[in-house]
Amino acid sequence: MTKITLSIIKKLFLSFGVLILLLANSNSANDTEIGWNDLIPWTAVFTPSEVKFNDKLDGKIVKIPGYIVPLDYSGTGVTEFMLVPYVGACIHVPPPPPNQLVYVTTDKPWDTMTLWEPVWVTGEIVIKSQTNEWAETGYEISADKIEFYDY
Numbered sequence: 001m002t003k004i005t006l007s008i009i010k011k012l013f014l015s016f017g018v019l020i021l022l023l024a025n026s027n028s029a030n031d032t033e034i035g036w037n038d039l040i041p042w043t044a045v046f047t048p049s050e051v052k053f054n055d056k057l058d059g060k061i062v063k064i065p066g067y068i069v070p071l072d073y074s075g076t077g078v079t080e081f082m083l084v085p086y087v088g089a090c091i092h093v094p095p096p097p098p099n100q101l102v103y104v105t106t107d108k109p110w111d112t113m114t115l116w117e118p119v120w121v122t123g124e125i126v127i128k129s130q131t132n133e134w135a136e137t138g139y140e141i142s143a144d145k146i147e148f149y150d151y
Helices: 003-030
Strands: 060-074 077-084 102-111 119-131 136-148
Touching: 060 102, 060 136, 102 119
Parallel strands: 102 136
Antiparallel strands: 060 077, 060 119, 077 102, 119 136
16 A cells, blocks of 8 residues: 555545544533532532622533422423432432422323332423422523433
8 A cells, every 4th residue: 555545544544533523522512411419509618608600610511310299280391390319309308408399380291100219300401599389499400302311
């Protein structure tokens, strides 16, 4: 093989590698997978009595795991719920702080037969305080997608 042929092959492999990296990261550009610790901002000063929210997440498309505490039903599905970090949160007193509770609405009802299973919720998260019969929530997501959490 000539040097020109080897050069073309190297460029093709390099281009192919770059394309694969771009495709692999294309989904993460649209939504960011977060955990419950991400809802609490890291600050230099810790004040236990003060509830703080992570302003960097406001308006972002995120994907977060959790459990459903139903608030409103449509037929046999839930259309409005709190997403909580662990099973039984908000059913037992006291509930988690507002920066650890997410109020979620969805146009497509989630089947109530699967309420005890963990889920992923994907949608735009905003900092918005709401109070319901169980607790005060500090974040809100209009869910674009709800799916089972595989662990």
